[in-house]
Amino acid sequence: MNRLRSSVLLLVLALVAAPVLADRLKDLARIKGVRNNQLVGYGLVVGLDGTGDKAPFTNQTFRNMMNQFGVTLPEGTNPNLANVAAVTVHATLPPFAKPGQEMDVTVSSIGNADSLRGGSLLMTSLKGADGQVYAMAQGSLVVGGFGAAGADGSRITVNVPSVGRIPNGATIEREVLSPFSRGDTITFNLLQPDFTTARRVVETVNGMLGPDMAYAHDATSISVKAPRDPSQRVSFLSILENLEVDPAEDAAKVVINSRTGTIVVGQNVRVSPAAITHGNLTVTIQENPEVNQPNPFANGDTVVTPNTQIAVTEDPARMFQFGPATTLNEIVQAVNQVGAAPGDVMAVLEALKQAGALRAELIVI
Structure with missing residues (x-):
């Protein structure tokens, strides 16, 4: 033993203790301003096989939805929503995403629903941190977990049946403006701040493009002079991100x-x-x-x-x-x-x- x-x-x-090998610049740093954005929304999953929730906010959401379709429920009516579940929907909006493109979404129950298996998400707006709607989500869920219960109260659950995904379940409606084409420089931010690595990046870029083309602000940020034309900037960045740099040894x-x-x-x-x-x-x-x-x-x-x-x-x-x-x-x-x-x-x-x-x-x- x-x-x-x-x-x-x-x-x-x-x-x-393996020797340090050269890494591409795209593996060592990220471009300033080119980033993901998180989106979140609230909606309803319908079509469940009696595994929905009994939360009061689910009833309220269901009533509001019916009112939007011109259906008014009588006062005092408490609909049995065993086939409906209130859920949160979240997704990650990638950089440079354009309206009309699709992305995956994750749907999670926020009530006491036993399972979302077999359910369908109704049209749900996904908002960013600024409160603006950037995508609309809808579709059938793919749930990896399942559960079964007996009449005596015994039950078994495999994985997590209250969370599912919808591949390409959201359509992007709004584009996030990127500072990629602004200014005269492109700034790289190292994933692991290190003065030695920053110096080596500057030396590698200047060695290929010429002196004073790149300079370091600190242990994290390195700016490189770049053309203003967007098409030229894309080609320029394609060359830069494939440069090989020897990162410094860790502390x-x-x-x-x-x-x-x-x-x-x-x-x-x-x-x-x-x-x-x-x-x-x-x-x-x-x-x-x-x-x-x-x-x-x-x-x-x-x-x-x-x-x-x-x-x-x-x-x-x-x-x-x-x-x-x-x-x-x-x-x-x-x-x-x-x-x-x-x-x-x-x-x-x-x-x-x-x-x-x-x-x-x-x-x-």
Whole structure:
């Protein structure tokens, strides 16, 4: 078991320590102003097989919809909406999307509907953060989950039946204006801010286009002079986004996931001279109650006498030593020799950080 654990740890650390390769500029940065926009709407799903909700706002929405079609329900009427569910509809509007194009939408129940399987979304307007309508959604839902219930109250649910999607279920009605064609420059924002990476992007662009064509504002933003004509700007950007840049090495980090026991050590992590010993203390508590019966003709009662046994054992601990400027490979070898479990390695790394011997940022997630 220790050998398998050590092999997995070696694989994870080897992946982290792989040499840095050149990345395309489109993989390192995004263009300023070219972004997605979130849309959201509220509507009704109809045609359900008795799995709708009984929420009061569903009744109110249904009444409002019927009034728009010229149908007025009598006062005091409480329609049985077992086949109707109130839902929220959300989608992501991609950049440069034009009216008439279609996009996928996700439909989620906000009431107590058991399932949306087999339902159809009625025409729902999707609004942006500014309150404007940018798309209209409608169509039949595709639901991956399902549920079944018995007469005795038992039930089973697979996946999530109260959420579904409508492929190409929304038609775009309004275009979002983009600053792509404005100004004399195009600004790239790095996904991971880093001064070294920003400098290398500037050097790569200037090396191809000429001096002073690109300049960095800070560790994130790099501006490049670009033509004003939109067609020329598109061709110009096509060349820029495919430039290969060597990103800078990340800062020394050790990431610990305390919930899953995952430990990732970056390749720039160093450990100062330190000696470590870590033992396992095991406490075992056993309850063995004893039952004392009275004599057959006696008037006594049955008595339960508690009998608790506590044992404390400590496994032998092994000490290992880190030398000056210990590398990633040496850390892996030391951990594998000891055969420490993930929980033990976490405790050792935290102790090293507190002692000032771990030259890296310790991140616990």
